[in-house]
Amino acid sequence: MMFFKRLLTFFLCVLYVNAANLKQIHVLFRHGERSPRSTYPKDPHKDFKWDGGLGQLTNNGKLQMYILGQELRNHYNDFIPKYYWPVDVNFSSSSVARCLTSAELVGAGLFPPQDVQIWNPDLLWQPIPIHYLPRNVDNLLTMKSNCTEYDNQFRQVHNSSKVLQYNQAYENLYEYLTIHTGMTVDNIETVESLHNTLEIYQMNNLSLPYWINDTLMAQMKIIAAQNLAIYSETNYMKRMKGGYFIKTVLDLMKSSLNSKKVPSINMYAAHDLTLVHVMRALDLIDTLKPELGATLIFELYDDEQIKVYYWENWKGKIEEQLLPHCRTICRVEQFQEGYQEFIPENWYEECQVKI
Template structure:
């Protein structure tokens, strides 16, 4: 998704950031390569399903805390991730919590807030004078959030973007999308019969939700219905992956990224700029506690996406200052607590990607003005054409009605009928009177007359 350097025009804001980076790159050499900043984006831990399908044998009360809530498994996953981060950055972060070093932001959802708190418990084990209550090895650490209706950074797809809605409608009209639906028609009909969801409502997103519910029940050792075979689960997983590809790629992926994952990537680049400038932020670590689609949208924008993120998946950005004073970005990905951390390389760059090149390579997926770019693509010419056609049609219709009325009036008079003055004129709801006055062979004409 990320194009070659020559293909991406550099907007004004990117040029400004590049200027700062290049200026600082000629400063005196430092003693060895140094880690200057870390930005994490992780998914919450294991949770209950967010909903059930109509024939699901299990209901919300079968889950200890209800639908969508973090489980104890999820708490342990994030505690373990916190311990991993403690070990990884033991020489970078203070062993004791320091509010100036770390900033944590979460979506305003129970499972992401609780995941962040569990993570911080593992990252900052309580010791020494930090113990404020004997026997309690935990301390409160701030986790910042905003109301969901105001969230425009960590919840995807970002809402209130008409252009993205247009892109999704266009995606569903493209040949590849239609071919996949056609090829899976029989499977979707069987899934409809087994789940109780009407076939007409069984979108790829609905398949995704069914798979999620069954996956949650499976990992928690619930007995699944007989129709849920390994082959069925794998088939649904593949359709889920295609749905993800459709939402953030497949059709006009760069424009989709500018409206979705590029929003988060832009913020991360701004975080880098603050560190490079050294004027605003003293944070060494910024954490974003979010969802699977947050990581999906981000990785799609970076063109490094492979598979849907597991619970507690963590995308890591590390900003280094090299010996010559320049800055580089290295990315890692840990897809769940049972996975090894692997290096991610931005296409067309090296493992330690120079920051200025990182900015250039991602320029075409960074929105300059998100609000403007989200406007629906209805040109003034198209609007005028539509209005003109509508006006012309209405005018033509009025002419036809007028001609028919004139013709009917002539027929009425030729039959010898006279319109008598009366205190009671039949209206549209006076059906009985209207029926009594209808001459044979001219019912439609009289209806027009009474509407006069």
């Protein structure tokens, strides 16, 4: 008898959830494949001519982002309107060129002009404005705004026993990489940078040097993820980085529920570190090295329920995330209560920033 009661409760919950209508989405994605940001002295490909220069989207990256837009259109076709209207859609981006370009390409895949919006029949594309802040004041996506206490804690983390243990554990690896790269490798940040470069070479069918193998690449990826994590090591650091993005999403959700005119489709083009900041503030991960094009989605329903999804890349499955600080059915009020410690009330006051 108890089994049937539980089964009935389950189906009632499913019916209740399915009855709710999607009201707003927030889509945070990492930019597409890029060229290396740097090389190293003994790099056999250091003179390779990358189209557009270092740190820019490759043609593969451009296609990735365009397809991401198309896949989002397919996934949310019943929610996203056929026509692009600025009042319904907002695109925000890091000020870095590869993110701005990624935002444009996702927009192109998401909103190809149709009917009256076709302005050139030979070019099925329409301009969509991308909003961004200068890097030094962007606390939403680049997350590089000055924050005095954050900077203090970051220095403490870099001098902490945890980072010291990392350096001791990887001492032999550092020496090995220093010998073969011709540059000083003595910290996990440099390992991450080197891993990024080598990974891009792999993606572009450029041969890796003889001293690199799959095992070493896998180890370097783990170290790269550890480096990304130390930028949000303490709860305060999580609050000031990923927490501000979460607050922004939450404020827009509340405005939507209060019938204020805010966009129902909110797109954010950013970086791997941005995704790590937000996911660590949500307590979804310990460490992670997000793939190029990795996507985190927040959904708001008209019954005030919030759902969060992670999409490793557009070829994979969109997977719902269990929010550790909220109930199985997580509503806005419960979400805010559960994550209160990680959501700043006034970011500028807490960071001692004058505006």
